Amino acid sequence: MQTAAEPTRQQLAQRYLQVRAFSEQLCEPLAIEDYGLQTAVEASPPKWHIAHVSWFFENFLLRPLLPGYQVFHSRFDHLFNSYYEQTESGFWPRAKRGLLSRPTVAEVYDYRKHVDHGMQRLIQECDGEDWRLAQERILIGLNHEQQHQELLLTDIKHHLAFNPLRPAYRSDLDTSAPEQAVPLTFTAIEGGMTELGATGAGFAYDNEHPRHPTWLAPYRLADRLVTNGEYLEFIADGAYANPAIWLSDAWAVIRQQGWQAPLYWEQIDGSWHEMTLAGLIPLQPALPVCHLSYFEAEAYARWAGKRLPSEAEWEHAAAQRPIEGLFVDSGRLHPRAASVGELSQLYGDCWEWTGSAYLPYPGYRPAAGAIGEYNGKFMCNQMVLRGGSCATSRDHLRPSYRNFCYPHERWQFSGLRLADAIDGGAA
Amino acid sequence: MQTAAEPTRQQLAQRYLQVRAFSEQLCEPLAIEDYGLQTAVEASPPKWHIAHVSWFFENFLLRPLLPGYQVFHSRFDHLFNSYYEQTESGFWPRAKRGLLSRPTVAEVYDYRKHVDHGMQRLIQECDGEDWRLAQERILIGLNHEQQHQELLLTDIKHHLAFNPLRPAYRSDLDTSAPEQAVPLTFTAIEGGMTELGATGAGFAYDNEHPRHPTWLAPYRLADRLVTNGEYLEFIADGAYANPAIWLSDAWAVIRQQGWQAPLYWEQIDGSWHEMTLAGLIPLQPALPVCHLSYFEAEAYARWAGKRLPSEAEWEHAAAQRPIEGLFVDSGRLHPRAASVGELSQLYGDCWEWTGSAYLPYPGYRPAAGAIGEYNGKFMCNQMVLRGGSCATSRDHLRPSYRNFCYPHERWQFSGLRLADAIDGGAA
Amino acid sequence: MQTAAEPTRQQLAQRYLQVRAFSEQLCEPLAIEDYGLQTAVEASPPKWHIAHVSWFFENFLLRPLLPGYQVFHSRFDHLFNSYYEQTESGFWPRAKRGLLSRPTVAEVYDYRKHVDHGMQRLIQECDGEDWRLAQERILIGLNHEQQHQELLLTDIKHHLAFNPLRPAYRSDLDTSAPEQAVPLTFTAIEGGMTELGATGAGFAYDNEHPRHPTWLAPYRLADRLVTNGEYLEFIADGAYANPAIWLSDAWAVIRQQGWQAPLYWEQIDGSWHEMTLAGLIPLQPALPVCHLSYFEAEAYARWAGKRLPSEAEWEHAAAQRPIEGLFVDSGRLHPRAASVGELSQLYGDCWEWTGSAYLPYPGYRPAAGAIGEYNGKFMCNQMVLRGGSCATSRDHLRPSYRNFCYPHERWQFSGLRLADAIDGGAA
Amino acid sequence: MQTAAEPTRQQLAQRYLQVRAFSEQLCEPLAIEDYGLQTAVEASPPKWHIAHVSWFFENFLLRPLLPGYQVFHSRFDHLFNSYYEQTESGFWPRAKRGLLSRPTVAEVYDYRKHVDHGMQRLIQECDGEDWRLAQERILIGLNHEQQHQELLLTDIKHHLAFNPLRPAYRSDLDTSAPEQAVPLTFTAIEGGMTELGATGAGFAYDNEHPRHPTWLAPYRLADRLVTNGEYLEFIADGAYANPAIWLSDAWAVIRQQGWQAPLYWEQIDGSWHEMTLAGLIPLQPALPVCHLSYFEAEAYARWAGKRLPSEAEWEHAAAQRPIEGLFVDSGRLHPRAASVGELSQLYGDCWEWTGSAYLPYPGYRPAAGAIGEYNGKFMCNQMVLRGGSCATSRDHLRPSYRNFCYPHERWQFSGLRLADAIDGGAA
Numbered sequence A, B, C, D: 001m002q003t004a005a006e007p008t009r010q011q012l013a014q015r016y017l018q019v020r021a022f023s024e025q026l027c028e029p030l031a032i033e034d035y036g037l038q039t040a041v042e043a044s045p046p047k048w049h050i051a052h053v054s055w056f057f058e059n060f061l062l063r064p065l066l067p068g069y070q071v072f073h074s075r076f077d078h079l080f081n082s083y084y085e086q087t088e089s090g091f092w093p094r095a096k097r098g099l100l101s102r103p104t105v106a107e108v109y110d111y112r113k114h115v116d117h118g119m120q121r122l123i124q125e126c127d128g129e130d131w132r133l134a135q136e137r138i139l140i141g142l143n144h145e146q147q148h149q150e151l152l153l154t155d156i157k158h159h160l161a162f163n164p165l166r167p168a169y170r171s172d173l174d175t176s177a178p179e180q181a182v183p184l185t186f187t188a189i190e191g192g193m194t195e196l197g198a199t200g201a202g203f204a205y206d207n208e209h210p211r212h213p214t215w216l217a218p219y220r221l222a223d224r225l226v227t228n229g230e231y232l233e234f235i236a237d238g239a240y241a242n243p244a245i246w247l248s249d250a251w252a253v254i255r256q257q258g259w260q261a262p263l264y265w266e267q268i269d270g271s272w273h274e275m276t277l278a279g280l281i282p283l284q285p286a287l288p289v290c291h292l293s294y295f296e297a298e299a300y301a302r303w304a305g306k307r308l309p310s311e312a313e314w315e316h317a318a319a320q321r322p323i324e325g326l327f328v329d330s331g332r333l334h335p336r337a338a339s340v341g342e343l344s345q346l347y348g349d350c351w352e353w354t355g356s357a358y359l360p361y362p363g364y365r366p367a368a369g370a371i372g373e374y375n376g377k378f379m380c381n382q383m384v385l386r387g388g389s390c391a392t393s394r395d396h397l398r399p400s401y402r403n404f405c406y407p408h409e410r411w412q413f414s415g416l417r418l419a420d421a422i423d424g425g426a427a
């Protein structure tokens, strides 16, 4: 992972506190009982997130770089390592993170404080070559924690939606929407030779490197995300019962899981509702459709006579535009209806599925050692999403940012934007 | 389920309070986080037990028999019904009881109070035919809660033992043992025509009825339970690696699960330890071996040139003897070494696997309606255990009491007593 | 396994040829393609049966007792050992018996001839102590082959019924039936002290020993098997959709497997048909209901206000009566309607589920060595069936004969006879 | 699927006979018993292949386009449809193709003859618009049959290798190899703007269209495939025990499946052997490593400091070169050692894993109707392989040909060629 402009120690310390505080702020509405839940393999307990992000700093910074650092508990590196095979401790199985009542929530917060204390020392005391490495890793650690902040929200949503009482995370959230979505229009983009990947200005993960040339045919992108109302037409057309509409692997999942609609949709007395962080609400047609799998996004796009954009197309279009949109910072925690305008909702609201597989850029090299496992080892079987969501921090995003999920996953805030060829064909 | 001598309303009310209070007392050492855990399908979360026993009173007494009773929450009968198919509510899947953070622990205790209040009213106000039915069901409900008290302890033990930190439920428990077990001796019993089943004096479950004649050949019973030390010899003889020792179904489980020893045993630096409610302790050879499956008990007995007693043999021997032994009332929560004497440890310490399948007694009839599902529908594929354990209440037991488990289950406090023919052969 | 009257060498040789020839006769209608199929774990390929019964003679007689015997192929003991853990060869996994195209059918028949040749030599040449052992094992081997002859038919039926073309094993079989069954009547039997188990006159398996006293209350047995017509009423009453009717384990299987009727029943344009060895035929109400699991037999009996007989009740009633009925010898290969009379169909037609678990008789001891695995290691989780079926050889049966299956299994010709207490209650 | 130059009716008829005959020729060494085997979900029984390719002609040509055509059997479209959801018949589950003994092999060959007869009529009689469609589909049908010819060989190999007797498909095959492989050298290729996809000259599948521009950085390709000897070094380096070497999904498969080497490798008394269509032979270091998954190919390349080529890189290099190499036509049926020279083994020997996900080319449109399911619906979760193998027909290949497999699959003849950046780095 490469970094750019060097912040001062004080800036780093402040940034550290700010990011760390936000994790705790997100947990404030939780009951102690909510902290331990794991209702799906991919959705971790909040307690685990809170501990794991601390472990990240402990393992990659405090243990190697802070002389005299004492670990808080000798087994926590086993319990809170996520998936790094190249650490001695091994790791507790991912699927069983919800089966540990101890350490308690209070003990996990003590662990955080212990790590925070160490990090403050490290930021003041570390020097020389170590400090160069530390700086780089602190940035990674903070970005890592921001990623887990988004996961905290998506996972809590999953855990609470699983409960038949459909409890709200917060009952005071605004989920309002206009009656109607703005009309669906497209913006034409010229293409040609372009560059893809991180520019080197500012932090970027290793998987955004190296920046490299690529060629794009002219294309068009929709000016907003697909809406719930539009997706309802797809359902009404019998999509979930018609194998002709789906990829082969998609149809297998649909039959096995019994999917009939996006995740979190349910019919009550014949009318569609949607589970949100504000609880169960009537489905609002003007809002972006959300919590789609790649399978659903891809099938919808084909059904609509369009296609998904490639990640190069998305990045080329986004690179010129300001990073504006509905982020976690807004406190809404649910996507918002699009405004009129060119390429609205590029950032925030919902992650946008692309038609690109998550693969290494030509010349990609992961970092040496365990930290090299951060991104590189997942470059298979997943598809790229772009643009962030209503659960992403504004300052976590950049045009070259690559998110990735398995094509059947849909517990993230994931939607889609249509694309087509310049002449309106799906090419 | 048939009952006997009729207690007064006041006696019933007091008994009710006493039993209910003990459940809460057992939960006192728990952290809030412990209440929600489910680390095996058969081991429910403490919170669920606490709510389910209240639901039992609500569903079988308050709703049908207390005029004007308002349920605490309209969905709790769905969440806290265990397995009664003949109730309208249906029930939340057993394997997913650990995936509900709401209602919170505090709400579940409020539910208990609400039910307790209703039950006090019912005990005072109910009359006529209803009161006859109510009395019968209150006894069932209290015995039911006592069963769940034992499960609370066995399940908590499972949940905490699952945690790699091996936390203790209570660190102040006595798990002491003498250096050596008393020698293994046998008591001869004459047999002949005898009667099996509940006598009608005092409460008994329906599955203990009807009392019926049966014939017993002369037999011998060991005077104490098999010990850890004896079981270690079985292990040292290579039992867990030798298919010739096992039933076919047993060997399949051993290979699939990788069993090498009883549940909760683990080797640390070459010496055996045992997880207890007091935490991890060195294995003590003089204590009864515990947490065995039927598969292990049966194989051990054959390996030792003996066999398991039948339930008729056990009951015939026990019927004459006082109900004395180490129960939950002692507060030890772990079996104790046997004293010298005839047929010691018949009651308490460990449930004793018998060689009898759990089947209906000739002429057995379950009660009508949902409550008839209490025992009858489990009469297949399970084996009978007798005598109670260190986690059973003293006043919950009687000679005719039938416990039952699947042959692979071993999370109960289950051990074994050897039997043989009068001539010392396994017959 | 204990034997009785000693046949001459010539009688044994002739009996051997006769039994062996019948296996091959049963395979005559098969296409080469049919020999290799395995459509369920418990149903082996015909080729495997044909080879395995030869292996039994090779392994337990020729290798240990015939000097100079050369095995036909060094790997066949691995391929055709069924489940004997105490042989060096190990065994090919049961679930994968259908995945071996080699040895070919012709090679397997060569193997049979090779073994037959060895057995003829052994019957002539073996002497002294060896001959005593040989005689005992030849009887076991022949009875073993007869059991596999029944399995050949039940397994072929399963394999062909699995095929959507529903091919017949033989299209020339008689499956006729009268319009109506004889009325359902009961015979009262007095009970009292009785003896259960093999008498010692003639061959019996080890699991029929030792003969031992038992006590029986007076009881009644139905004079015929339950019919298709009667079972249709059970279905029409909604049995397969009503959990209140079933054991808990039964209901789990019904939901998981989607059972709606006995195995091999299917509805075509609204009318019930039954797959038979003669192909698919309209269901005939007067014939015995067949291919039931214990779960279905037990539930039907309770639904009908009756119960299943115990194995002691069955044997006590059967011991006095001649072994007459519809066996494989008749060539019908499908059960026949009952005639009027006391306790008709006791033998043959369909195996009768009893309410008894398959457990060792008091004092049971399996033989030493691998052959001791024949019966003993299956004494868990299974229920006893009695009386043989239309696929059993007449001379394979005796009153003390114990068959056993898991309660969910139904690919055998298994039906039921009702029992009740002398006063007509289910006791 | 688009075609090019139009062959005459006679040419088509002759081509048809030729392709059809080759399928039957490949089956000649089979025993009847081999025809029905299915030892893995992805490996179909030879009988099924033989029938399915006939069904393809029946379903897409004879039924729609030959007036008066009578199907051979009304249920064969259900049995022999592979995966086309848009046909009325539905299809027999893929995983159960090996569980059908009927139709017999002889009946399936009768079915072939029936279809051949119909096809001859159709080629002579069809006219007008229908004939245009027919021509197109005949080409698809013949190419389809050629694909299944390759699968016949790979599936037979799998079925026979599964058998512990390790029978040979043909014992007369040449599997010889030189002592040493030619040295590993690389050819530099300039890159730049290039075009990818079918040129329109000659038959191509729909997934090779549309031809489209793409940009390539300069790169190098190895001049031969990776050898067994080189792969042995990877194993000797502990690769299969070291998670740091693998993609995350790869490591999960390795642990679950217990992979220790490529498919078909086994150690006998400490020396490596390889199962081939000629039976089990000692592993020969100079031959190309074969039967690798993408996981293994990708990991090996990274371990070697290189990478896999993209499909664009492969095609760009191959497009200029003649289609020469070791194909099924040679009759060797096993890869051959490379000769000295630039980019040898590009075609034939082993399919070459690329680093490209199997996704639609920009502007891709599948054909309308069921035939559109041929390729398009598999464009997810798979990786592209290029170049054909020793089991592919020479005239089935072209530079734009795209094969695809799931990354864990390795029962095809799949190996790898290394690539790197022009400066020797993995980029």
Ligand SMILES: [Fe+3]
Pocket (backbone or CB within 6 Å): A052, A082, A144, A148
């Ligand atoms: Fe992480």
Ligand SMILES: [Fe+3]
Pocket (backbone or CB within 6 Å): B052, B082, B144, B148
């Ligand atoms: Fe209960």
Ligand SMILES: [Fe+3]
Pocket (backbone or CB within 6 Å): C052, C082, C144, C148
């Ligand atoms: Fe056998």
Ligand SMILES: [Fe+3]
Pocket (backbone or CB within 6 Å): D052, D082, D144, D148
């Ligand atoms: Fe095909």
